[in-house]
Amino acid sequence: MRLVVARCEVTYSGRLSAFLPESTRLLMLKADGSVLVHADAGGYKPLNWMTPPTVLEEEPGRLVIRKRAGKNEDRLEIRIAEVLSDVQHDMGEAAGLEKDGVERDLQEALAERPDEVEEGLRLVRREWSTEVGPVDLMCRDGDDGWVAVEIKRVGTIEAVEQLSRYLDFIRLDPAKGECRGILAAQTLKPQAVTLAESRDLRCVEVDLAVLRGEREPELTLFG
Numbered sequence: 697m698r699l700v701v702a703r704c705e706v707t708y709s710g711r712l713s714a715f716l717p718e719s720t721r722l723l724m725l726k727a728d729g730s731v732l733v734h735a736d737a738g739g740y741k742p743l744n745w746m747t748p749p750t751v752l753e754e755e756p757g758r759l760v761i762r763k764r765a766g767k768n769e770d771r772l773e774i775r776i777a778e779v780l781s782d783v784q785h786d787m788g789e790a791a792g793l794e795k796d797g798v799e800r801d802l803q804e805a806l807a808e809r810p811d812e813v814e815e816g817l818r819l820v821r822r823e824w825s826t827e828v829g830p831v832d833l834m835c836r837d838g839d840d841g842w843v844a845v846e847i848k849r850v851g852t853i854e855a856v857e858q859l860s861r862y863l864d865f866i867r868l869d870p871a872k873g874e875c876r877g878i879l880a881a882q883t884l885k886p887q888a889v890t891l892a893e894s895r896d897l898r899c900v901e902v903d904l905a906v907l908r909g910e911r912e913p914e915l916t917l918f919g
Contacts, residue, residue: 697724697725697726697727697784697785697787698723698724698725698782698783698784698785699722699723699724699725699781699783699784700722700723700779700782701720701721701722701723701779701780701782702720702721702723702776702778702779702780702781702782703718703719703720703721703776703777703778704718704719704723704774704775704776704777705717705718705719705774705777706721706733706743706744706772706773706775707772707773707775708744708770708771708772709770709771709773710763710768710769710770710771711768711770711868714744716733716743718777719735720736721734721743722734722735722736723759723774724742725752727787728748729746729747729748729749729750729752730745730746730747730748730750731745731746731750731752731761731772732744732745733745733772733774741857744772746761746763746772747827747828748763749763749764750762750763757775757776757777758773758774758775758776759773759774759776760772760773760774761773761774798849798882798904799847799848799849801904802847802849802880802902802904802907803822803833803847805904805908806833806845806847806902806907807822807833810835810845812902812907813833813835813845813878813880813900813902814837814843814878814898814900815838816837816838817835817836817837817838817843818835818836819833819834819835820834820835820836821833821834822834826865826866827865828861828862828865829858829862831844831845831846831862831866832845832846832847833845833847837876841874841875841876842866842872842874842876843875843876843877843878844859844862844863844875844876844877844878845877845878845879845880846858846859846862846877846878846879846880847880847881848879848880848882849881849882849883850882850883850884850885851879851881851883851884851885851888851889851899852885852887852888853885853887853888853891855881855888856879856888856891856892856895856897859877859879859892859897860877860895860897862877863875863877876896876897876898877895877897877898878897878898878899878900879892879897879898879900880899880900880901880902881899881900881901881902882901882902882903882904883901884899884901
């Protein structure tokens with residue numbers, strides 16, 4: 697991995713357009729072709745990024761990262777005014793992250809019974825690929841609309857942000873422009889529910905033991 701700290705401006709063009717004026721930023725260039733532009737604020741999220749496969753062109757004072765996206769080309773141009781640090785590290789081979797047992801088992805159970813998330817829901821594919829990672833379940837609802845379901849043991853604000861990123865990319869396809877998002881979890885944090893509702897995302901609590909038939913669902917009395 698190559699880490700560059702530099703004063704630079706960044707221009708992105710493609711399906712969207714974005715411009716970052718000159719400032720000091722961290723550029724992460726990974727061996728797999730990923731390129732991320734970070735500021736010293738905003739948490740873990742990059743200001744801009746490009747996922748592999750990419751082509752990197754480097755010349756004095758400029759980096760250009762290109763990627764084919766269907767018939768179009770995404771282009772990230774970084775104009776460097778001053779390099780403050782430029783180091784490279786061999787990260788070795790790393791094992792991929794796996795979902796913990798509960799999340800994996802929840803995904804398998806809900807893939808078999810997606811209507812437990814929402815009545816009429818039917819599975820299209822597990823691990824539906826997007827440019828920022830795979831959605832756990834991609835489904836169609838009773839009206840044949842697209843629904844992306846992200847599954848967590850605990851539904852947090854970070855889970856809502858993750859689902860939002862997936863939807864941003866899914867909705868770039870005109871055929872899926874109205875795709876809805878559902879966060880399914882054994883436990884939901886109140887702050888996550890509030891954020892999800894502000895973004896028109898649904899939150900659903902699911903019980904793995906009930907899905908497995910290990911116990912009966914709790915009865916709820918509505919007044």
